[in-house]
Amino acid sequence: MNVRLYLWQRLTAAVIAPLVLVHVAVIFYATRKGLSAADILARTRGSLTWASFYGVFVVAAAIHATIGVRNVLTEWSPLRDRGAGLLASAFGVLLFLLGARAVVAVVLP
Amino acid sequence: MSLWRGGEEGRYETYKVPLRENQTVLDVVTFVQRHLDPTLSYRFACRVGMCGSCAMTVNGRPRWTCRTHVSRVAARGQLEIGPLENLPVIKDLTTDMRPFFEKWQQAKGAFVPSRTRREDFAPIRPDTPARIAADAAIECINCAICYAACDTVRWNSDYLGPAALNRAWTLVNDVRDGATSERLQAVAASGGCHACHSHQSCQELCPQQLNPTASIAGLKRRTMWAYLGGEI
Numbered sequence: 429m430n431v432r433l434y435l436w437q438r439l440t441a442a443v444i445a446p447l448v449l450v451h452v453a454v455i456f457y458a459t460r461k462g463l464s465a466a467d468i469l470a471r472t473r474g475s476l477t478w479a480s481f482y483g484v485f486v487v488a489a490a491i492h493a494t495i496g497v498r499n500v501l502t503e504w505s506p507l508r509d510r511g512a513g514l515l516a517s518a519f520g521v522l523l524f525l526l527g528a529r530a531v532v533a534v535v536l537p
Numbered sequence: 538m539s540l541w542r543g544g545e546e547g548r549y550e551t552y553k554v555p556l557r558e559n560q561t562v563l564d565v566v567t568f569v570q571r572h573l574d575p576t577l578s579y580r581f582a583c584r585v586g587m588c589g590s591c592a593m594t595v596n597g598r599p600r601w602t603c604r605t606h607v608s609r610v611a612a613r614g615q616l617e618i619g620p621l622e623n624l625p626v627i628k629d630l631t632t633d634m635r636p637f638f639e640k641w642q643q644a645k646g647a648f649v650p651s652r653t654r655r656e657d658f659a660p661i662r663p664d665t666p667a668r669i670a671a672d673a674a675i676e677c678i679n680c681a682i683c684y685a686a687c688d689t690v691r692w693n694s695d696y697l698g699p700a701a702l703n704r705a706w707t708l709v710n711d712v713r714d715g716a717t718s719e720r721l722q723a724v725a726a727s728g729g730c731h732a733c734h735s736h737q738s739c740q741e742l743c744p745q746q747l748n749p750t751a752s753i754a755g756l757k758r759r760t761m762w763a764y765l766g767g768e769i
Contacts, residue, residue: 429727429731429732430725430726430727430729430731431725431729431731431760431761431763431764431769432764433731434731434757434761435761435764435765499732502693503689503692503693504692509727
């Protein structure tokens, strides 16, 4: 890892940390209130707030995880910086697409 | 006691040595070489904990053998002594230290003077934050114990290691040095300070009680600000 990747990993971690707390709080709220899928979708569809919240979450998590997976690959596999970077980037793109698809599914009206 | 014999593909061989009241691990290795097997290869020089050449793996941990008493480390009267880990084995207890010192050079571990001999001595106040940080890390004896103890070195052959980065930190804090930007560049690259996982084996096992993990954390902060400021 170099200073650029280190900085991106720390920055995205700083973004993710409060978002995780809100996300967990939302899960507790939804389950304790017994909200159905329809109730949740009624709150999220067309909501710019939830679209921004989970949009930022997905982007930050995809960047953060990509750098982390790259580090794991360079230390625990025979791959060097370039190979590990490419494989981790592919994983990051997949993560972003899956996350973006989920966000779109719950916020598009 | 058992000693590693041979090169990378060697094996441990058992020897019986007298247990004395006051003896170091280096004493018993020397006993084997002088009385039981003169072909045993190992490295030492000063015998008083200054030169850093006698480090070996003793019962699984890297230690300076000249200052490690047998009574403190022997497990039920047994000692297993091998070469330092994370370095190529030459023969028996001697390792090839070249990768260790090459990384000192990669980390720009040499002082680069910013004055000429025609100028006066640089006044250094001992109570400045930079000098205090340098002094805290300066007493390294190049024994490579931290390098042998480091998990990140084991996993990542490009990692510069605790000693080289600790050295870089002392020079970054030396106001007389004239190569700070180049050094920060070197330690901020792949395999530099950001590869450290802060496991702290280096500071736990450093015989000089230095804390390379803290030095590396200092480099992480310093390089980050240098990067953000466009210096590197």
